[in-house]
Amino acid sequence: MQNSDIAFLLQVFMLAWLAVLAAVVTIQALRGDLHMGGMLRARDRSRRGRIDPERVAMLFVTVAVMGGYALSALAGEPSFNEQSGRARLPDIPEMLLALLAGGNATYLAGKISRR
Amino acid sequence: MANSNANADIRNMLLGPGVLFVVAFVAIVVGVAYWAISAGANATHISIAGFTAFSVIIVAFAAAVLWKIVNGEVRLAGLISEPDEDDETKMGKASLSRFQFLIFTFVIAGLFLMLSIETGGFVEIPANVLGLLGISGGSFIVSKAVGTKPDGGDGANRVRGKRVR
Numbered sequence: 001m002q003n004s005d006i007a008f009l010l011q012v013f014m015l016a017w018l019a020v021l022a023a024v025v026t027i028q029a030l031r032g033d034l035h036m037g038g039m040l041r042a043r044d045r046s047r048r049g050r051i052d053p054e055r056v057a058m059l060f061v062t063v064a065v066m067g068g069y070a071l072s073a074l075a076g077e078p079s080f081n082e083q084s085g086r087a088r089l090p091d092i093p094e095m096l097l098a099l100l101a102g103g104n105a106t107y108l109a110g111k112i113s114r115r
Numbered sequence: 116m117a118n119s120n121a122n123a124d125i126r127n128m129l130l131g132p133g134v135l136f137v138v139a140f141v142a143i144v145v146g147v148a149y150w151a152i153s154a155g156a157n158a159t160h161i162s163i164a165g166f167t168a169f170s171v172i173i174v175a176f177a178a179a180v181l182w183k184i185v186n187g188e189v190r191l192a193g194l195i196s197e198p199d200e201d202d203e204t205k206m207g208k209a210s211l212s213r214f215q216f217l218i219f220t221f222v223i224a225g226l227f228l229m230l231s232i233e234t235g236g237f238v239e240i241p242a243n244v245l246g247l248l249g250i251s252g253g254s255f256i257v258s259k260a261v262g263t264k265p266d267g268g269d270g271a272n273r274v275r276g277k278r279v280r
Contacts (some may be wrong), residue, residue, distance in 0.1 A: 025217075111258060111261050
């Protein structure tokens with residue numbers, strides 16, 4: 001056995017660990033053990049109970065960006081850095097980055113304007 | 116009086132179980148090293164043994180954390196929640212910024228590990244992926260700064276978790 005074999009086993013273990021942790025968080029969220037109440041609602045008492053549209057938009061943008069990026073990374077072949085020759089995570093398309101920046105800016109603008 | 120207490124503390128520290136553990140640990144390490152050298156181990160073998168021991172410690176630590184989470188000893192209920200403004204002992208509303216950061220962390224860490232396994236080495240993280248994490252983290256900080264009231268940000272005006280008005 002060599003160090004590279006141990007490193008491979010460690011990577012597999014860490015991936016399995018991350019997957020189990022994500023599964024535990026998801027299960028707890030579905031069971032209601034993870035507190036998720038009020039995520040789409042404003043904090044101030046005068047508007048409590050009303051859903052903010054910019055929060056809904058940001059939630060959709062988050063899911064769309066991460067879903068799109070994960071799908072593009074898993075569907076394509078791994079890319080390599082031409083200079084170092086090492087593999088690298090795929091670049092995020094500019095459109096998704098702009099979408100995310102816009103979604104977050106809208107969310108912050110809504111939050112500041114309602115202050 | 117204080118001097119004698121300090122001496123007693125030092126004596127307890129020197130004769131306590133912690134020191135015995137350290138001495139036993141060092142003795143075991145020296146014994147194993149002596150046995151390995153006398154058995155003809157070279158630098159590669161020692162490197163593999165050290166890396167294995169290091170990996171076992173990381174795996175054991177990660178497994179212990181996961182076990183405590185599954186067991187309920189480490190509660191995740193407030194993972195994406197902000198503390199309540201009026202009573203810090205209560206859980207406040209969930210934070211969309213924290214949720215976004217959690218999702219990004221899971222996806223990017225998962226992809227990083229998967230591609231590392233596929234290609235057989237650590238993969239590089241492009242600048243725009245770090246930029247994405249930066250946008251998310253920056254939004255969280257700005258959101259937190261905007262949402263914090265001037266008198267309650269540092270907890271200076273709180274008594275037993277209650278905000279002083």
